[in-house]
Amino acid sequence: MNLIDIDSEICTACGLCIVECPFGLLAQQTGDVPDLIPGGESFCMRCGHCLAVCPVGALALDGETPESCDPAQTGAVVDPPAMAALLKNRRSIREYKDRPVPRKDMQELMEPVRWAPTAKNEQPVHWLLVDDRAAIHDLARLTVEWAREIDRMPELVTAWDAGKDLVLRNAPLLAIATAPSDGLSPVIDSTIAASALELAATAYGLGSCWAGYFMRAAQQYGPIAERLNLPRGHQVCAALMMGYPKRTYHRVPPRKPADVTWLGSV
Ligand SMILES: Cc1cc2nc3c(=O)[nH]c(=O)nc-3n(C[C@H](O)[C@H](O)[C@H](O)COP(=O)(O)O)c2cc1C
Structure with missing residues (x-):
């Protein structure tokens, strides 16, 4: 089994897997189906970004196929107020x-x-x-x-x-x-x-x-x-x-303001 298998019948050679790989381990000759660069196998951390980003589901990684993965949700999974509520209402x-x-x-x-x-x-x-x-x-x-x-x-x-x-x-x-x-x-x-x-x-x-x-x-x-x-x-x-918590909290206790310094040009 190859580390990366790309179905040439499905791949559109869009190059997204190439730009997504954190270590640049995929490459293609112009217009070709991408392939692992020589020695790439030893640097691959199996993060699965190549498999996840392929828009047509052409790439399998280490035996994991597009069909074996959960579909990803696009956009924000939780809206900002719900996320803030989750973080603020957690108590020890x-x-x-x-x-x-x-x-x-x-x-x-x-x-x-x-x-x-x-x-x-x-x-x-x-x-x-x-x-x-x-x-x-x-x-x-x-x-x-x-x-x-x-x-x-x-x-x-x-x-x-x-x-x-x-x-x-x-x-x-x-x-x-x-x-x-x-x-x-x-x-x-x-x-x-x-x-x-x-x-x-x-x-x-x-x-x-x-x-x-x-x-x-x-x-x-x-x-x-x-x-x-x-x-x-x-x-x-x-x-x-x-x-299971024995007690209920009726308010969110105060915390220090976020201690933030911006470094950058305005
Ligand atoms: C690394 C770490 C260790 C902690 N250890 C204890 C502990 O041993 N016993 C305890 O009662 N609380 C422990 N706490 C809870 C903190 O006291 C608590 O997070 C803090 O007072 C703020 O309260 P909150 O989590 O309800 O917001 C610990 C928290 C952290 C992050």
């Missing part, structure tokens, strides 16, 4: 209803999150979804154990000793993003994916909160990594507590 949720998150919903949510951008299209993010309350409680306990050991974050320790979990907040689900440490951008890729998940979750009535304390502990405290049984070479890069 720290108290959850005593209700499990259906695995089916999480499975559905993980789907669109796959389209979050990743450095060089590595798509390195692995999700560890923990929906066993005892296991989540134990991960919180280990985080507090770590805080105690390094004698930091006394607020966590004091609360834990008083029976309150400030680490994972008794969340019914913990979504942990891991990625290979030797990738191009494991933490950024995972953070973007988790951020997408956080926003997408709101469409399911789910709330979430970044589990910052846990993330730091998981990165620094061996017993947590051991407990998570991470894929070989992976590190914990991001984590979200998730569940």
Whole structure:
């Protein structure tokens, strides 16, 4: 199988795939069907832009055909007020209803999150979804154990000793993003994916909160990594507590004005 197959019966030689390729890996002799340049295969990051941009569906990439792809929506998918509302109404949720998150919903949510951008299209993010309350409680306990050991974050320790979990907040689900440490951008890729998940979750009535304390502990405290049984070479890069919000918010809290400097001629 070739990396790129172009159906010469369908291709109009419009050249769009050539100009779209981020690394300029396609070329055509005048009027010819485009082809991969010599050595192009090793630079291709399989981003699929050539396949996506072809107006006549003539190009297959790495066995993926135009027919195997979802049709793309053109123009703005969400209008500006809806997008602003989505971004402004997301809140960090720290108290959850005593209700499990259906695995089916999480499975559905993980789907669109796959389209979050990743450095060089590595798509390195692995999700560890923990929906066993005892296991989540134990991960919180280990985080507090770590805080105690390094004698930091006394607020966590004091609360834990008083029976309150400030680490994972008794969340019914913990979504942990891991990625290979030797990738191009494991933490950024995972953070973007988790951020997408956080926003997408709101469409399911789910709330979430970044589990910052846990993330730091998981990165620094061996017993947590051991407990998570991470894929070989992976590190914990991001984590979200998730569940159904116990409370409703009646207004959007204020934030600082956008801190923007323009650099450019007027
Ligand atoms: C990287 C990161 C780590 C965070 N860690 C925690 C955490 O461990 N516990 C917590 O309750 N909130 C955590 N938060 C939530 C922030 O406190 C919250 O985003 C901020 O107060 C703004 O509130 P909002 O998200 O409702 O707008 C974290 C947020 C980020 C981005």
